[in-house]
Amino acid sequence: DDKLCIILSDSLSALTSLKNTTNPTHIARNIHNSCHIAPSAGKQISFMWIPGHSNIAGNEKADEVAKLSHMSPKAIIIPDFSYTDAIKYIKNHTTERWQQYWSNQTTKLNEIKKSIIPWPPPPGCSRRQETILNRLRIGHTSCTHRHLMTKEDPPNCTTCGVQLTIKHIFTECRNNQQDRIETFRTTHQYEILSPESTAIQKLFIFLKKSTLYKEI
Numbered sequence: 001d002d003k004l005c006i007i008l009s010d011s012l013s014a015l016t017s018l019k020n021t022t023n024p025t026h027i028a029r030n031i032h033n034s035c036h037i038a039p040s041a042g043k044q045i046s047f048m049w050i051p052g053h054s055n056i057a058g059n060e061k062a063d064e065v066a067k068l069s070h071m072s073p074k075a076i077i078i079p080d081f082s083y084t085d086a087i088k089y090i091k092n093h094t095t096e097r098w099q100q101y102w103s104n105q106t107t108k109l110n111e112i113k114k115s116i117i118p119w120p121p122p123p124g125c126s127r128r129q130e131t132i133l134n135r136l137r138i139g140h141t142s143c144t145h146r147h148l149m150t151k152e153d154p155p156n157c158t159t160c161g162v163q164l165t166i167k168h169i170f171t172e173c174r175n176n177q178q179d180r181i182e183t184f185r186t187t188h189q190y191e192i193l194s195p196e197s198t199a200i201q202k203l204f205i206f207l208k209k210s211t212l213y214k215e216i
Contacts, residue, residue: 005045015049026082108139112189119195129204132216137193139166143215176210
């Protein structure tokens with residue numbers, strides 16, 4: 001029947017977590033709710049930190065009682081599957097389903113990017129280089145899609161006689177073939193246009209060797 005209730009705890013991290021009102025854990029949210037409705041019952045709940053194992057009288061006794069509290073018929077059973085667990089499960093399940101859907105597609109983008117996880121910004125690249133890299137990844141560049149602005153026919157590769165695309169330039173074209181093989185040592189677009197720093201360095205080396213750098 002006491003109006004003032006003081007809860008003593010030697011867990012500083014647990015008490016600190018109660019200060020998080022923006023994104024609290026499931027347990028912290030329940031404690032917040034209890035503290036909020038307590039005044040309506042004429043009670044005030046306060047928390048106090050006591051250092052553990054500091055030769056404070058009663059501390060060991062409190063530990064013993066705490067260990068036996070789970071056997072009390074008044075103990076509150078906390079569900080094993082909390083709100084935080086539910087959010088984590090939904091996020092993981094959604095990501096898994098999205099990845100599965102993405103992997104089953106046959107598009108220009110998923111030939112280049114096998115994972116739905118966002119790529120990090122290219123390290124040490126200028127604004128111009130970032131623009132070129134993004135254009136290559138989506139397959140829309142000045143040399144391959146200029147015809148959309150000029151209302152002309154799509155361009156063909158002057159060496160191979162087929163429609164000019166980024167995929168053709170990096171995996172099929174006979175023009176600059178030797179430089180391409182020596183630089184990349186692969187014909188997979190997802191390796192050539194990878195976010196890894198070494199792959200990006202090789203990419204720009206090839207572009208400048210083949211004079212494509214200014215045409216992207």
